[in-house]
Amino acid sequence: MSDLVPDELWRRRILPSLLVHEAVCVRAACQAKAALVTAALLVERIDGSLARHSLTGLIDIDRTAPLPFSYVLRAAYVLEQGSNEWPGMGRFIRLAAIYRLIPANGLPLVLSAQWLAAHLPSRTAFHQLPLAMAIYRLFGHMVTHNTHSLALQPADNGAYRVGNEVPFGVVPLGELPAGHPYAEGYQRTDPVIRWSGWLYPSFSAFLLKRLLCRWRRQEGVGKLVLSARIGRDDFRCGRLLRTDDITEGQGIAVDYRLDWGNLNAADARDVRDVILSGWRPNETVAAHLCVWWGDIELYTTEESVAVQLLPLADRYPVSVGAARRVLRPFGLERDVIDRERVVG
Structure with missing residues (x-):
């Protein structure tokens, strides 16, 4: 029956709807349509996956011709997997x-x-x-x-x-x-x-x-520029540690806990990093907040753009601006940024 379907319909409608391994099954099982499933088709699928996952410019294949079918098949398959x-x-x-x-x-x-x-x-x-x-x-x-x-x-x-x-x-x-x-x-x-x-x-x-x-310390990349002691019992720190309301526009929350190897530990200590910048396309500064046990610290790769006597916001405008956007909804902006203990 598939032999009766025009090749153009296969190219435009049927093959794009199939997963990579399903398209390869067509190549193996249907002699009349096998010629449609080519390395060039799989490269198109690879490019689509790279764009869909925001990986263009980050991950690629070796595009030196001729491209072996088995190679682009493996690459197309792994890039198609998963969602997040x-x-x-x-x-x-x-x-x-x-x-x-x-x-x-x-x-x-x-x-x-x-x-x-x-x-x-x-x-x-x-x-x-x-x-x-x-x-x-x-x-x-x-x-x-x-x-x-x-x-x-x-x-x-x-x-x-x-x-x-x-x-x-x-x-x-x-x-x-x-x-x-x-x-x-x-x-x-x-x-x-x-x-x-x-x-x-x-x-x-x-x-x-x-x-x-650990790894950021290679070649001295990234430094602590601000440290603020808020207090372990301050409810604002607790909210910042546990909220699910940090949006992608504000940053990425990275959670972990110290439980000393005991999953049932009653005194486990939660810690959260909020990555403020460096993970979006075209960003060149990586900055993050570390929220732990009543302290809030700001780390950044941003180079100071002003003399040390000026306020931190003038010296590190990208990092401090991003930190303010995260801290403001929790009422922590002034206590962390404006009353900070400047480190760097």
């Missing part, structure tokens, strides 16, 4: 570039034919890990910290490690106690992570925190 996972990794890549974990001329990160063939011989091989981890594995070996690759690797006892970091483990939903704050909204594609005495609500949050806390 790829855009989240795109934000990580933008920040990693600002923090110099990727060379200045290192973008886009190219998914090479050799790497994909060696590590993804089948669809099943890709899905051995939770999706966010599987996606990071595709490019993590191209990100470096102090010359060491930050590739995702297996460790002992079912754990994993990024580069030469301390191993971490995936916490299944069933291991979280009833009522645990990370049980609600648990995503198997981006699962809860245990790293030593710290717990992260997702692998994406774990990556971003390692970037902000």
